[in-house]
Amino acid sequence: MNRTHRYEVEVTWTGNTGTGTSGYRDYARDHDVTGIEAGKPTILGSADPAFRGDPRRWNPEELLVVSLSQCHLLWYLALCAKAGIVVTAYTDRPEGTMSESAEGSGVFTDVTLRPQVTITDPTRIGDATDLHHEAHRMCFIANSVNFPVTATPTVTAPNGG
Template identity: 60%
Template sequence: MAKKQHRYAVRVVWTGNRGEGTVTHRGYERAHLIEVAGKQPISGSSDPAFRGDPSRWNPEELLVASLSACHKLWYLSLCAEAGVVVISYEDDAEGLMVEEASGAGQFASVTLRPRVTIAAGADADRARALHHRAHAMCFIARSVNFPVTQEPVILREAAS
């Protein structure tokens, strides 16, 4: 069977020119817009630690959010297929990036902390196990070169 290919076109537009461009390192804003045709733009910047605007999304947050969202989407799909009824799902994900003396850096890890509430009669062990399968299927997690771990909490909806 032939492999399917999917392309994702994104446009990033720098909006931080204060009138002098990049004459100095401190003389410009790190502001940008992330655009995809037909969607609302995302206001981005660098992390505040790197002269960024704390009110805008930074690439590091977007990477962690992408890992969390990808895991959630696979998990919900796998639960639906397995007959595990999910009532709610939230994730307080966290990424750890290490910066070197040179200024270069890389992510060392991302930890997903999904808190899932399942229906009163659903199988909690199966619900927990499906997190491993979701991780194995997640396109984003399969594409990064650092560990992505899960610390799921499974709650059961109160019987009515």
């Protein structure tokens, strides 16, 4: 049975410096992302600094890369739990590449996930590494983008990896 899920957020531009968008350089790119449901913290957003954004705020390109990493992480942890592999630590430093065209539009060309995982049983390192492929196959976000997403995981275990 197929199920449909809906996700609703609110994005509010907060960058009106007094004259609105009277000129390209006359407004800030700042905005707030809030959840419709109470209790979620606000994400402070802006444009990439290359596009006059505030480097102290998250930009949409970073958030896309984060979404891919989070989706992979959550699938991976679930798959490990089901397989009886105990994960005790997981860190990822993903990187995305966007290519900008002469006209100013752009497209992501790739994202690489670099999960570093620690498990308890050194005899399961191979199984734990293989589950990254399944996590990638199952990831909702990776299945929704039109550019390659690759994972180059490292799995270790105390006294064995």
